[in-house]
Amino acid sequence: MIIKEIGGEFGLIRRIAELLPADRAEVVKGIGDDAAVLRIAPEPSPYLLVTTDLLVENRHFRRTWSTPEQIGMKAAECNMSDIAAMGGSPQWMFVSIVLPADTEVEWVESLYRGMGRSCQQHGVVLLGGDTTQGDVITINITLLGSVDPDHLCLRRHGRPGDLLMVTGTLGASAAAYALLSNGYRPSKYLLHKHLTPASRLDVSSRIAPFANAMIDISDGLAAEVRHICAQSAAGARINSQNIPIHDDVKAAGRTLGIDPVTWALSGGEDFELLFSVSPERLAQLKAQGCVLHEVGRITDAEDGILLMTSSGEAIPLPGGFDHFE
Amino acid sequence: MIIKEIGGEFGLIRRIAELLPADRAEVVKGIGDDAAVLRIAPEPSPYLLVTTDLLVENRHFRRTWSTPEQIGMKAAECNMSDIAAMGGSPQWMFVSIVLPADTEVEWVESLYRGMGRSCQQHGVVLLGGDTTQGDVITINITLLGSVDPDHLCLRRHGRPGDLLMVTGTLGASAAAYALLSNGYRPSKYLLHKHLTPASRLDVSSRIAPFANAMIDISDGLAAEVRHICAQSAAGARINSQNIPIHDDVKAAGRTLGIDPVTWALSGGEDFELLFSVSPERLAQLKAQGCVLHEVGRITDAEDGILLMTSSGEAIPLPGGFDHFE
Missing domain, CATH: 3.90.650.10 (PurM-like C-terminal domain)
Structure with missing residues (x-):
């Protein structure tokens, strides 16, 4: 059976959520919203928000259509958007990236400059990630944020x-x-x-x-x-x-x-x-x-x-x- | 200039870190360790740890060598290892995945079952992620954990x-x-x-x-x-x-x-x-x-x-x- 036959992306996510229950006291919301919500300190302390988004070349962006700076900004903003949807404020960003061996360093730097521009605008800092070699440029951003429990x-x-x-x-x-x-x-x-x-x-x-x-x-x-x-x-x-x-x-x-x-x-x-x-x-x-x-x-x-x-x-x-x- | 010419992966990370300074009070450690370290509540509250690892098919794993369950376990364990290296305890996992359209649902479920086995062993819950279509199976795990400031x-x-x-x-x-x-x-x-x-x-x-x-x-x-x-x-x-x-x-x-x-x-x-x-x-x-x-x-x-x-x-x-x- 292939993914399309179980209702596509959302069918798959439902199956995974059933496979891996996450019924723990600190989990306000797990799989199934724009971001996960965690009670990491007693209320009224803010909740922690976590969202993650994956972009694949020629599917989510094209190097012939976009500058690296534009790709970086868009990758950052689609995560910012998830935090906005929870009523929260973005705080800390982590970027994992797959790059072909022949990628120009200048291209990579411009990509991160684009992310950095979005981060700077919203008071977010980039704190880490992972880089590895591969044939298809793939960017995964994880963004952490916080939200007032009353505004979630x-x-x-x-x-x-x-x-x-x-x-x-x-x-x-x-x-x-x-x-x-x-x-x-x-x-x-x-x-x-x-x-x-x-x-x-x-x-x-x-x-x-x-x-x-x-x-x-x-x-x-x-x-x-x-x-x-x-x-x-x-x-x-x-x-x-x-x-x-x-x-x-x-x-x-x-x-x-x-x-x-x-x-x-x-x-x-x-x-x-x-x-x-x-x-x-x-x-x-x-x-x-x-x-x-x-x-x-x-x-x-x-x-x-x-x-x-x-x-x-x-x-x-x-x-x-x-x-x- | 290509990545190899600036000292490979670590040269690239150095450049990115210089490009995007993260000098904020709550950042105990940003880019450059096994995980980022955040002071999210006044001490002696635990610090928050965040690590992320990217696995690409035929580079980090092969479907001909490993069962999907083995791939899932390995993907989870390499993140657990980063939290161990900080002296911390893993808590919450997020998985982003690129899958070809013809991937068998059973394969994907076994992959998550493997991650789930590692999670269960270490008291970790999987709380979200992203799924998208692409040609090369690519798995990005972000793992959050906590550490006693004295044991960091x-x-x-x-x-x-x-x-x-x-x-x-x-x-x-x-x-x-x-x-x-x-x-x-x-x-x-x-x-x-x-x-x-x-x-x-x-x-x-x-x-x-x-x-x-x-x-x-x-x-x-x-x-x-x-x-x-x-x-x-x-x-x-x-x-x-x-x-x-x-x-x-x-x-x-x-x-x-x-x-x-x-x-x-x-x-x-x-x-x-x-x-x-x-x-x-x-x-x-x-x-x-x-x-x-x-x-x-x-x-x-x-x-x-x-x-x-x-x-x-x-x-x-x-x-x-x-x-x-």
């Missing part, structure tokens, strides 16, 4: 009646990728969103005290909505017309004959945040001046996970990216 | 006059690899040492309260002695005749016409511990019944790093493994 946003914290909010427009990275793959030149905005996406640590700490569930959008909106619903034992209703999409993404859709909503639902690496919040708490959050987009709401589990199309029809929510499908 | 053994803690001790015989893994590569069948002992090496967590916590510097032997004795000397600003004198070598390693040397001391000095993955200890403290430690081998002593930096050969000659210490040389 787990995927399972969603409640029926919560509004589902996103922090920015979606689909730009996927649109840029589609254009590049088809030989078109993306706009400056799209290229920026694809090559140097930024985590939303700039707003996550303001959102966290008000949000219930939170997750970062790295595999498309549909996959993330499903994660929140599965862990919160809830349903959801997403309004297609309310999904915020940038004009350049719409233009790319016209160029390629693709509905741009597809990119928002299934295209990865937006690194915006999706969170659920009660209507009352949302009013308080908005009073702080956060720019937010309401894309739907959490419903009861028996209502299922639905997309309201532009013609007013309710269909099962389509899409979501899986690394093994 | 850094590479820089070596002092002239300290005796240099190892916890077991050396060179078996390299001897098995050499036999296999040349079409010979290694003895059961050698095969075991190569395919399922074990960390020395069984003795490290007894050694740590007495030792000064400590390091695990993953790149051969010579490389590890040099690391301690470099960070302790010291020299060393190793007695070739005192390096403990198993009879099966000696037999392998005769088969292949190789001096088995070469394997002890340059062959990797023994996962025994090398530590430095004052003669007085060693007596106290030995009273506890630890089986230890004295291989040399730490000297002043100006005396250099020397090997006393079996003919009584003092030569610069040869050997040590580098992933880019």
Whole structure:
């Protein structure tokens, strides 16, 4: 049996989690969220957050499309995004890297300079890692952070009646990728969103005290909505017309004959945040001046996970990216 | 300029460390030891340890030589070994993995079962990671642990006059690899040492309260002695005749016409511990019944790093493994 046949990446993760139970007192959350959460000192001491992300050449980045500095920044930011999604602050980074023997030292240094730029921006220090030789450049970053126990946003914290909010427009990275793959030149905005996406640590700490569930959008909106619903034992209703999409993404859709909503639902690496919040708490959050987009709401589990199309029809929510499908 | 030209893996690490300074109050030790050390709560609370190790198929393991369970155990144990070398206890594991699309689910589950066996033995829980698709199986483990500040053994803690001790015989893994590569069948002992090496967590916590510097032997004795000397600003004198070598390693040397001391000095993955200890403290430690081998002593930096050969000659210490040389 191959991985695709057991439900791809997420099926595999479920199996591994069942194989290796982690029921220990200090484990607030193990496998299955954006980061693991550990109670390492008595509350109200912050919890420790740990996340790890793997990037493989020609799958997550291409040396012909990106400068090493851009690759380094993106690798760092996708980990920063996981810490943002928990409501936490990133602190300490560890980088493991596979490099071909003929890699130029200057290329490697620029890669680390890119990571360093992201680290500096968020007050993170790089403290170690591992380097080894191999044929395919592979970068694994482990990022540790901390979170105030009262501000921790787990995927399972969603409640029926919560509004589902996103922090920015979606689909730009996927649109840029589609254009590049088809030989078109993306706009400056799209290229920026694809090559140097930024985590939303700039707003996550303001959102966290008000949000219930939170997750970062790295595999498309549909996959993330499903994660929140599965862990919160809830349903959801997403309004297609309310999904915020940038004009350049719409233009790319016209160029390629693709509905741009597809990119928002299934295209990865937006690194915006999706969170659920009660209507009352949302009013308080908005009073702080956060720019937010309401894309739907959490419903009861028996209502299922639905997309309201532009013609007013309710269909099962389509899409979501899986690394093994 | 390629990596080999700047001194291989260790030259590269030095450059990265210079590029990204990590001078923050909570950082007890960043890049350059077996694990990073963080003061996350006021002393006497334990320090947090973080280590990470990367294994690439056909470089660190072969699917034709090892069962997936053996590969999983070895991947876990080489991280356990880094925590042992700091004098600490392992706690929480995170596994990132690159898998080809056609990988059998059963193979992956056996791999994790192997990691799980090592984890269970040492009281470690697996709390997350990342999975992605790629052509070459690549496993990155990040292991967190804790250490009593009084028992922390850094590479820089070596002092002239300290005796240099190892916890077991050396060179078996390299001897098995050499036999296999040349079409010979290694003895059961050698095969075991190569395919399922074990960390020395069984003795490290007894050694740590007495030792000064400590390091695990993953790149051969010579490389590890040099690391301690470099960070302790010291020299060393190793007695070739005192390096403990198993009879099966000696037999392998005769088969292949190789001096088995070469394997002890340059062959990797023994996962025994090398530590430095004052003669007085060693007596106290030995009273506890630890089986230890004295291989040399730490000297002043100006005396250099020397090997006393079996003919009584003092030569610069040869050997040590580098992933880019």
